[in-house]
Structures are given as structure tokens and as C-alpha cells.
Amino acid sequence: MSVEIQSLDPRINRLGLHTHEPGSPDTLPPHDHWGTYQVFHQKKRGDRHTAVGIVHAPGAELAMAYAKEQFGRRGETANLWVVDTRHVMALDYADQDMFATTPEKTYRDPGGYKVNDKIDAYREKMSHEHTP
Amino acid sequence: MNIPHKSVPIADLHREPLRQLLTALADDHLILGHRHSEWTGLGPILEEDIAFSSIAQDQMGHALGFYTLLHEHLGAPDPDIHAFTRQEAEFSCCQLVEWPIGDYDFSLTRHLFFDLAAGLRMETLSLSSFTPLAQLATKIRGEVKYHIFHAKTMVGQLGNSSDETAKARMQTAINRQFGLALGMFEPRLGEQILDDAHIAPIESKWRERWLEALNAVLDGTGLQIPDPDRIEPVFGGRNGYHTEYLQPLLHEMTEVFRLDPQAEW
Numbered sequence: 001m002s003v004e005i006q007s008l009d010p011r012i013n014r015l016g017l018h019t020h021e022p023g024s025p026d027t028l029p030p031h032d033h034w035g036t037y038q039v040f041h042q043k044k045r046g047d048r049h050t051a052v053g054i055v056h057a058p059g060a061e062l063a064m065a066y067a068k069e070q071f072g073r074r075g076e077t078a079n080l081w082v083v084d085t086r087h088v089m090a091l092d093y094a095d096q097d098m099f100a101t102t103p104e105k106t107y108r109d110p111g112g113y114k115v116n117d118k119i120d121a122y123r124e125k126m127s128h129e130h131t132p
Numbered sequence: 133m134n135i136p137h138k139s140v141p142i143a144d145l146h147r148e149p150l151r152q153l154l155t156a157l158a159d160d161h162l163i164l165g166h167r168h169s170e171w172t173g174l175g176p177i178l179e180e181d182i183a184f185s186s187i188a189q190d191q192m193g194h195a196l197g198f199y200t201l202l203h204e205h206l207g208a209p210d211p212d213i214h215a216f217t218r219q220e221a222e223f224s225c226c227q228l229v230e231w232p233i234g235d236y237d238f239s240l241t242r243h244l245f246f247d248l249a250a251g252l253r254m255e256t257l258s259l260s261s262f263t264p265l266a267q268l269a270t271k272i273r274g275e276v277k278y279h280i281f282h283a284k285t286m287v288g289q290l291g292n293s294s295d296e297t298a299k300a301r302m303q304t305a306i307n308r309q310f311g312l313a314l315g316m317f318e319p320r321l322g323e324q325i326l327d328d329a330h331i332a333p334i335e336s337k338w339r340e341r342w343l344e345a346l347n348a349v350l351d352g353t354g355l356q357i358p359d360p361d362r363i364e365p366v367f368g369g370r371n372g373y374h375t376e377y378l379q380p381l382l383h384e385m386t387e388v389f390r391l392d393p394q395a396e397w
Contacts (some may be wrong), residue, residue: 005135010384011170034177055179062289065180069186 031032036089039071040081048082060084136263140264149322150262151206152224156196156320157253157369159225162215163192163378164246166385170233180295189244190275194250197268212397216389220379224371228376232373234305237290241305244283245313248349249342251276254278256338261330261382284349286354291353297353299376310358314339314365 002018022072040049052071057063063082072080089100102108144152168188175181175233178263199211208214228246233239254276258271317339326332343360368374 011174015174033221056177057179060291061285065278065285066183068278069183070179 034058036085036130037061037067037082038085039067040083041077042079042081043076045078047078049079054085055082057082139210139309140205140262142262143329144281145325146331147237149320149326150331151202151208151318152322152370153326154198154265156224156226158195158202158215158238159223160229160246160316161191161198161250162195163188163223163381164223164229164242166193167229167231167233168239168243171236171239175328176236176281180286183238184243187247187279187282190279194272194275197311200222201264201268203305206274209387212389213393216386218337221372223372223378223382224372224375225310225378226315226318226375227366227375228309228315228369229298230369230375230381231309231312231339232377235301237305238261238309240286240290240311243314244287244349245309245346247276247279247283249251249313249316249338251344252338252341253278256333259330260332262332265331279344287349287355291350291355293354303355306355307358310323311363312366314363315369317342318367319371385396 002020005017005019006014007013028050035058036054036062037057038054039052041052042049053104055066057068059064062091063084064080067080067082165188168184168191171181172185173181175184195215196211199208199214201216202208203211209217214258231238231242249274254269254273258266258273260266260269268274287302290298293299317335319335321330323334326336327334341358346357
């Protein structure tokens with residue numbers, strides 16, 4: 001037996017919803033699903049835009065309208081980008097082995113450059129020049 | 133919305149017309165904000181639910197701003213008391229904002245109609261000679277800009293839809309509430325006095341600009357507005373005459389407040 005749903009929320013009661021009859025077939029019609037847009041958020045002008053997540057939308061403009069509320073609703077925002085996910089080229093995880101040996105190439109790490117001595121020397125020089 | 137507390141002198145002649153204007157603005161935003169919030173959790177998709185709920189919150193914030201001006205400059209009670217303890221006949225919202233949310237096509241069209249008008253109002257009021265109002269309108273303007281962007285995009289999307297049913301539903305929503313929308317511009321008591329003092333224009337000026345803006349938005353979509361000269365505007369709201377929908381809304385909106393009016397929130 002299907003029963004009318006009683007809720008503490010008056011809005012739900014106004015909808016006059018009924019419980020799903022046990023054993024009855026799922027009658028929900030199939031939907032056309034909207035595609036996704038990648039959202040990039042910029043906190044301050046001049047900062048890089050950072051990938052923050054996705055929104056579902058039928059077009060770039062509505063994606064932007066949604067991105068503003070999903071990802072620009074708190075804190076500071078200077079700008080947003082939205083990009084149709086289909087326009088993003090990504091590597092296949094199967095090809096991750098291309099990077100397998102990279103962690104071994106420590107000579108590429110910035111720590112390999114010995115510049116700290118030069119920076120310290122420069123600081124020393126500046127502080128002397130500014131002392132009256 | 134925090135407004136710097138600084139009472140500015142208002143000429144006696146301007147007090148009542150200004151009270152009328154601010155109460156109309158406050159009540160419109162409050163009641164529509166409440167209506168919009170009824171979609172929270174029931175919106176068509178998650179992203180739209182969140183966006184529309186934020187817009188509802190914004191409307192409440194705008195209402196608070198106007199009630200605060202009334203409180204600080206015109207001797208009205210504290211905003212919460214003012215918003216939640218008045219009788220139906222003391223509300224001066226237009227009837228457009230009172231109507232139940234209906235289906236999403238109705239709510240979306242109302243959102244476009246209302247925020248397009250709010251955008252024009254805030255633009256003009258940001259230049260008001262009554263400085264506290266000009267400051268508040270400037271703050272609100274940016275938020276309304278987003279509301280209009282959202283409304284235009286959604287309505288444009290549906291109006292250009294290849295789904296004829298979607299298009300027809302939007303057109304019907306426009307036709308059904310057009311007279312109600314024209315009711316947003318019901319002349320206010322003493323509006324000419326405020327216009328002369330460069331505090332706020334008379335409603336018919338806003339109405340003209342609204343019609344132009346609305347035509348521009350709908351241009352290029354498959355939607356159009358009825359001939360405004362052949363539609364009877366639904367007036368009465370500004371003078372306390374309301375639909376049968378306002379009283380139940382007020383009852384529901386104030387239910388928690390009435391449990392303990394002295395409670396600290």
C-alpha cells in the first residue's frame with residue numbers, strides 16, 4: 001500500500017508525496033545527464049587559477065553561474081574559469097610508468113643548487129650598507 | 133549586512149515617503165527570499181539547488197539591510213521585531229512575491245522579473261541623495277548582478293530549448309505572472325516628493341527601464357512578454373491588500389520566532 005508521506009517539513013507535505021510501493025517497478029524515466037565543467041578558482045588578481053572541482057551544466061554560462069556558488073561562496077575570489085571537461089586532455093593512468101624513474105633523478109630537485117651561501121652573503125652585505 | 137550606524141537628518145517632508153519606499157523594498161525582499169528558500173533541498177539538480185538557495189539568502193540579507201535603515205533612521209522597531217511581528221495588512225510587499233513557488237518555471241520567471249527590477253532599483257538608489265540608502269544599494273548591487281546573470285542564463289537556456297514543452301512552459305509562466313510583475317511598480321504614496329529630492333525615482337520610471345531591460349533579455353530567446361499596455365497591473369500590495377497566500381506564509385515564517393521572541397540568535 002502506498003501511503004502519503006508525512007514530514008516535519010511543511011514543504012514536503014505540500015508536495016503530497018507517496019511512499020514507494022514495495023515490489024513495484026522503478027518508474028523513473030531515464031534522464032539526459034548534463035556534462036561536467038572543470039572549475040578553476042583565482043583568489044587574487046595575478047594569482048594562478050587553481051583547479052577546485054567540477055559542476056554539472058548544459059553549457060559554459062550556466063557552468064559559470066553554478067561555479068560561482070559552488071566554489072566562490074566563501075572567502076575571497078577574484079576570478080573563475082570553467083572549462084568543458086571534454087576539452088581537457090589527460091594522460092591514461094596506464095602510462096604512469098613514464099614517471100616511474102623521475103623520483104630517482106634527484107639532480108633535478110631545486111635542493112641540488114647551492115645558492116644559500118650566496119643569498120646569505122648578499123643579506124650580510126645589505127645589512128651593513130643600511131646601518132648608519 | 134552591516135551598515136555603519138550613523139543617523140542622518142531627514143527632512144520631515146521626506147520621512148513618510150521614505151518609510152514607504154524602504155518598507156516596500158524590505159518586505160519584497162523578505163517575502164521573496166522566504167519563497168525562494170522553499171526550494172532548498174527540492175531544487176531540480178544539486179548545483180541549481182545550491183545557487184537558488186544562495187540567492188534566497190541574499191534576498192534575506194537585502195531585507196535586513198532595508199529594515200536596518202528603517203530602524204536606524206526612521207524609528208522603526210528592531211529588524212527582527214519589524215519583520216516577524218507585523219500583521220498581514222501592515223506588509224507592503226507587492227503581490228508577485230507572495231504567490232506560492234509553483235513549478236520551477238514559475239519561480240524562475242519570478243526570479244528574473246524581480247531581480248531585473250531590483251538591479252535597476254539598486255543602480256539608481258546607489259546615487260540617492262540619502263547617503264545611507266546609496267551605500268546599502270551599492271553593496272546590494274553586486275549580489276543582484278549575479279542574480280540577474282543566473283536568471284538570464286537559466287531562462288535563456290529554457291527559452292532556446294529544442295524541447296518545445298520547456299519553451300511553452302516558460303512562455304506560460306511569463307504570461308501568467310506578467311500582471312503581477314507590473315504590480316512591482318505600484319505608485320508609492322509621496323513618491324514624487326522623493327523624486328524631487330533625488331532620493332528615489334517614481335515607480336513609473338523604473339517600470340519603463342524594466343520593460344526595456346526585460347525585452348533585451350528575452351530578445352534572442354524564443355520567449356516574449358505580452359503587450360504591457362493590455363495587461364492590468366496587479367496593484368494593492370503596497371497598501372496592505374494581499375493575496376490569500378501571504379497569511380499562511382507569515383504564519384510559517386514566524387513560527388519559530390513566536391516560540392520565544394526574546395531569544396538571542
